[in-house]
Amino acid sequence: MTEDDRRWPDPHATDTVRRFLRRHRRAVDTILTSARLDGLDELADAAAEYAAAPEGPCTPEGAAVAFAIAQHAAVAYRTGARREREFIDRFVDSWMIEHGHDFVTAVAEARRGVRVEEPDPRAGRMTPWLRLAAADEDGSAADEALIRRVRDRLAVVAESGEEGTSHIVTEPKSITTDQIRRFEAAMVDGRRWRVAAHRRLVLEDPALGQLARRLVWARFDGHGAVVGTFRIEADRSLVDVGGTLVELPGEALIGIVHPIHLGDSVDAWRNSFGDTGLRQPFEQLTRPIYRFTPEESESTVLHRFTDRQVRTDRLFALQELGWEVTREALYRRLTPTREVTVTLDPGLEGGYRYEPERQRILSVELRGGTFGILDAVTASELILQLERPAA
Template sequence: MDDATYGYRAGFIVEGMDRLVERIRETEAEGEAKYTRPIPPPVTPVPAVGTSPEAALEWLDRRLDRDGFGGFFCYIYDSWFTGVTWQPEPLALILWEKTVPLLALSGVRHDQTAAMVVRFGERALPGLVAIVAAEPEDKLPHVLKVDAAALTPIAARAFHRTKRARPAAVAWLRAHPRTAALRLLPDALGAPGPERDAADAALRFLASEPAGRAAFDAAVAAYAAIDPRVPEAVVSGVDSDPLDQVPVKPPKLPPWLVPAALPRPVLLAGGTLPNAAITAFCEMLAFSSPLTPYAGIAPVRAACTPESLDAFALAVFQSWLAAGANVAGEWAMRTLALIGGDACARDLTRQIRAWGQAGLKPRGKAGIAVLAGIGSDAALMNLSALAEKNPLLQLREAARDAIADAAETRGLDAVELADRLSPDLGLDARGGLDLSFGTRHFRVGLDETLRPWLRNADGQRLPALPRATKTDDPELAKQAAKLWAGLKKDAEDAGRLQISRLETMLATGRRIGPDVFQPFFAGHPLIRHLAGRLVWGLYEDRLATTAPRVAFRLAEDLTATDAEDAALDLDLAALDGVVGLVHPLHLTPDTLAAWTALFADYEIAQPFPQLAREIYAFTPAEAAASATDRFDGVRVAGRRLRGLRSQGWSSDTASEHVCSVQRPTPLGGADLFAVLRFEDGLWHRSGPEGDEVQALRALTLTETGWGASTAHRFGDLDPVTASEILRTPSLLAATGGE
């Protein structure tokens, strides 16, 4: 690889154990010379010339372990770890078992795992087990052929505790049912604790499938030959009725939770849960997890109204927060995934943002996992909002991972999932909502930014929902006020997200099929308010260079009309082609003028610039190059560089501190990026650092994200892509640093 482009060093190989002392001394000296920060000295002196290989290896073992590996000096040995599979035998095994530095520095490629197992057999197992335990989601799929009892607890824990690692754990358990059953049975019959819970869950899964059942029964018989009490213990444990699989001692409810003070779940058959049942329900929730919920929770969910369970879960969660949100009570947050709904999703999202502001990464990640567990459209919408905007990079990445998991489950990518998850916010088929005070009635609609508005029965626009009067039904008025308040909050969040999503669609030229456009855009109760204010095109294909075969807008009755407001004979559910937002560059000047006049005549405000979108082009000199300094030195407020995602740009990197934004720019079969650099950089986390004025630097077309492309030029881009790439820095430059 090109070192100048990637900053990559090939693995360093010690030629033989007789050269170990020499190479250690060279590496330590190189570190002292290379880094400006001082390298922490070892506890014992660097091996002198003439030291035996065995003594030098012991010294290196201490240096990479007990000397506190993980400080800055660790990077002087990174190339040793990169070449671990080719090192002399004793050195390779020492390095292989240094899990923390091995993963932190070079990572462990899947070919390295196979190479170490082939080369060393069982001697590679301790290091392999430690590596898989550290990263089960990534590493378990690549050890499916390794039949080792030591991997079994890792697979069981992954199955029991980690949603993302569960598919790999299932695959490993199915591949090695006999090994798994023999190794897990003692844990499942052992003392209560996390290991027993994981073993119990994994064995119950194995016993539910024919091959696993046979292996499980064989393991029981094998242990019964040693201890006749094993079969009886199994009947009362793994093979017991799911409703009987409860802790020996039910968890003691914390002082901050008073079951009788919680809102009572309402029974579908009428009435509410009594106090004793509420207390028992709280105990069930306390020892359950969203991944392996106690069997008794499902009957309660089936018997109660979803709205009342949502309120109940929210009250438990808020009680925990009010008491300080200690770790021991984190089950209160997991309760939201077990029985919560949209109200819980909204409240949890606000709390995750607060945790992000406070820098509480572990708590924020746990909250994102729970939000994903709620799984409703509103929960996934809020996950999408967190993925777009959150003070901490790690929380944004966690939210994106959760969305990717949800998309994979449905056989979609994250963008396709987002198309299908726009919330309807309780709006009716006409995209509005009727509110009733009994004697008075109001109609809710939404404007071009999805802000709700109100009209009374006479059609008069109201500034706010009126207060209830003596002639109104108090319960209906209270219900209407609650609906109105919730809609305003949800519409505000949805508006930012959905408008950004549609502008990204325009900026990137993304096209969708009619099976997506009609139900999730044109006919969607919420998105129709935005879709009807934009010009759409029917295209032959998904290529950015293809102009629309026909352009249309959606009338109030969802029929398609042209620039003259004439109806078009288009069946939106069975269009021949794909649909996308029309870029002005795909319209002739006369057609663009006709559309602009039509929208002006009807006073249709667009949610973002489409017909009036600014157009830019590279100069001939720029078109012949892959980098331009057109914007070099332009001063821009740092806060403006944070909000470019709607224009197709991303500032996410592996670091909290970033000095560039980039935009995917596919060209033929090449995956290119347009990269805009700036100084002095900004932080993803909240705070004043980075919000001060930044200086723009080069705009570059690149394959790698770093060096300018040598194979492609700006002139290779289609006019729409070129215009969109230039539009962002041009608009930034126009702000003048404000």
């Protein structure tokens, strides 16, 4: 067993899996359509349900079929044993976090029973297709790769004597800049954890538990609305802004709350953290909040930035926030169909040494709708990210 097997599950694994399945949605839909034509409607529906929401209610069979299709669709992206292992681990980590270890074992077993086959024009198969493996059929290399990884990863749990993962990593951890960035990204992107997964992956981690204590958290309903807010005490108990103990049901969704969701309670939370003496690792309670004007909400152009001067070095820093930097413009994809473009003058030459000190913003435009269709957090963060280089 390697040290890699003993690591904690990646708390962002589900986000990675979700993005991957969206990227290969056409391949998934094509194979599931073929499966329905072959009478495998129930299996296809289960796989479609998992592909749409890997963190939601689903069956091991559905996850196994979606994973098998993912293995087939992404073969060009995996070269070598290490890349194959990393690919599988993203799914295994997500299954552990969202559904538990029994679910992981069930998926590995279900994976034995499905095959994704190449097109066979002579048999009338013009696209990849799904079939059920025969009872006496030997396992394929693809499903055996998953089974081996699951066996290695869950062996650690068996050594600890319990399902929890608190013994996977025993050495103390220190807080890193990357961990802080990930928590800030979780607040901005709306990352949610189930209560058990949050306790296992965050509260019981020596470093992440320290970070968690210095932030305000919230319980969210299925529509993303805040049900209640709380902070975390040193003993891992949860208390509201007034210090009253908070109990959460096991199926609750929790996340780092964005200040735009706190409303009038933000001042009370600031006072609460002032009393504890805890410093926040990034701007949460003091984070600037922005909103579109009515005119901006109905437009595809954000005129407030037109002709603004921005420091060139700060534009390159936007790459850490997901922006793509090209010669003439900056791009930020918000959804598969919506993208923001920031057009610049005189443009970028390819390196700090050769760049002018300042750029002029010619326009900020949204493709895929008007700015009013963006949710409040996305809108506020978009304006904040562009305001800072222009300061």
